[in-house]
Amino acid sequence: MKLSDPRILAALPELGVERIGGTSLAERTSLGIGGITDLLLIRRHSALPDLIVLLRGASVAYKFLGGGTNLLVRDGELPWVVLQLAHQEPDMRLEGNYAHVDAAADLGRTVTFCAKNDLGGMEGLIGVPGTVGGALRMNAGAYGMQIGSYVRRVELYRAAEARIETLRQNHISFEYRHTSFAPDDIMLAVKLELPSKPYREILQGIRVCNEKRRSSQPLNQKSAGCIFKNPPGGSAGRMIDELGLKGFSVGDARVSDRHANFFVNVGRATSADMLSLIAQIHERVHAAYGVELENEVILWTE
Numbered sequence: 001m002k003l004s005d006p007r008i009l010a011a012l013p014e015l016g017v018e019r020i021g022g023t024s025l026a027e028r029t030s031l032g033i034g035g036i037t038d039l040l041l042i043r044r045h046s047a048l049p050d051l052i053v054l055l056r057g058a059s060v061a062y063k064f065l066g067g068g069t070n071l072l073v074r075d076g077e078l079p080w081v082v083l084q085l086a087h088q089e090p091d092m093r094l095e096g097n098y099a100h101v102d103a104a105a106d107l108g109r110t111v112t113f114c115a116k117n118d119l120g121g122m123e124g125l126i127g128v129p130g131t132v133g134g135a136l137r138m139n140a141g142a143y144g145m146q147i148g149s150y151v152r153r154v155e156l157y158r159a160a161e162a163r164i165e166t167l168r169q170n171h172i173s174f175e176y177r178h179t180s181f182a183p184d185d186i187m188l189a190v191k192l193e194l195p196s197k198p199y200r201e202i203l204q205g206i207r208v209c210n211e212k213r214r215s216s217q218p219l220n221q222k223s224a225g226c227i228f229k230n231p232p233g234g235s236a237g238r239m240i241d242e243l244g245l246k247g248f249s250v251g252d253a254r255v256s257d258r259h260a261n262f263f264v265n266v267g268r269a270t271s272a273d274m275l276s277l278i279a280q281i282h283e284r285v286h287a288a289y290g291v292e293l294e295n296e297v298i299l300w301t302e
C-alpha cells in the first residue's frame with residue numbers, strides 16, 4: 001500500500017518516522033517471499049500512540065515487522081503498511097543480573113552480550129534469528145528453554161488503551177510458542193533476569209547448541225524455521241519425515257531434506273506455492289496420524 005493521506009505524510013517527520021516507499025518484504029523476510037508496501041521506520045517509541053491514532057483515523061491497515069524470520073507474506077501489492085522499530089544503539093544495558101533490552105535488538109547479539117558479562121540461561125536461543133521483540137511475541141525457545149522464563153517486565157504499546165504501558169511478569173503468560181499479549185500489542189523493551197554463570201561455561205553451551213543446529217537444520221537456505229508447532233508429546237518433523245515427505249515440493253517451495261519441519265524457498269517460490277505446500281503436508285499428517293498440526297509460522301497472506 002502506498003500511503004497517500006496528506007495528513008499522515010505531513011506528520012511523519014515530526015514523529016521521527018521514516019517512510020520507505022515500495023519496500024519489498026521478500027527482501028526483508030528470511031523466506032524471501034512477500035510483496036511490496038510502504039514501510040514506516042519508528043525512531044522514537046513515544047511516537048507510536050500518535051502514529052497509530054493517525055493510521056486508524058485514516059483507516060490505514062498496518063502490521064508490525066520484527067526481523068521477518070517467522071513470517072510468510074503474500075505476494076503483490078500489499079493491502080497494509082508495515083511498521084518497524086528502528087534499530088538504535090545502545091540497545092541493551094546491564095544492571096546486576098538484569099538485562100534491559102530494546103525490542104529492536106538482535107536476539108543473537110543479546111545472548112552473546114549477556115554471555116560475555118557472565119549472564120547465562122539463554123544459550124538455547126543462539127541461532128534463533130530475529131529481534132528481541134519478535135522473540136517475546138513468539139516466546140521463542142529451543143533445546144528446552146524459552147525466553148519467557150527470563151522476562152520480568154515488558155514495556156509495550158497497548159493498542160486497546162492507545163498508550164505505552166509496562167507489564168510485569170505476573171501479568172503475562174508464556175506458553176509453547178504462545179503468549180498472552182494482545183494481537184495488536186507492540187513490544188518496545190524488556191527487562192530480563194538471568195542467572196550468573198562463568199562465560200566459559202556459557203560458551204560451551206552455546207557451542208553445543210550451534211552444533212546441533214548446524215547438523216540438523218538447512219541454515220544456508222531460505223526458511224522461516226519450523227513451519228508447524230510440535231503437537232503435545234510429538235514431533236511435527238518426525239511425522240512428516242516418517243511419511244517420506246522430505247523433498248516434497250510445490251513449485252520452488254520444498255520440504256527441507258535436512259529437517260522435515262523446515263520448508264525452504266529454493267528459488268522463486270510464491271506465497272501461494274508455500275501455502276499450498278503447508279496445506280498439503282497438514283492434510284497428509286492429518287490423514288495418517290489424525291493430528292491437526294498448528295502453524296508456528298505467522299501468515300500475512302490474507
Ligand SMILES: Cc1cc2nc3c(=O)[nH]c(=O)nc-3n(C[C@H](O)[C@H](O)[C@H](O)COP(=O)(O)OP(=O)(O)OC[C@H]3O[C@@H](n4cnc5c(N)ncnc54)[C@H](O)[C@@H]3O)c2cc1C
Nearest residue numbers: 066067068069070130131133134135140141142186187225
Ligand atoms: C533458521 C531459523 C531457525 C529458527 N529457529 C527457531 C527456534 O529454534 N526457536 C524458535 O522459537 N523460533 C525459531 N525460528 C523462528 C523465528 O526466528 C522466531 O520466531 C523469532 O523469534 C521471530 O522474531 P522476528 O523478530 O524475526 O519476528 P517476525 O518474524 O518479524 O514476526 C513474528 C511475529 O512477531 C510479531 N512481532 C515482531 N516484533 C514484534 C514486536 N516488537 N512487538 C509485537 N509483535 C512483534 C510480528 O508482528 C509477527 O506476528 C527460526 C527461524 C529461522 C529462519
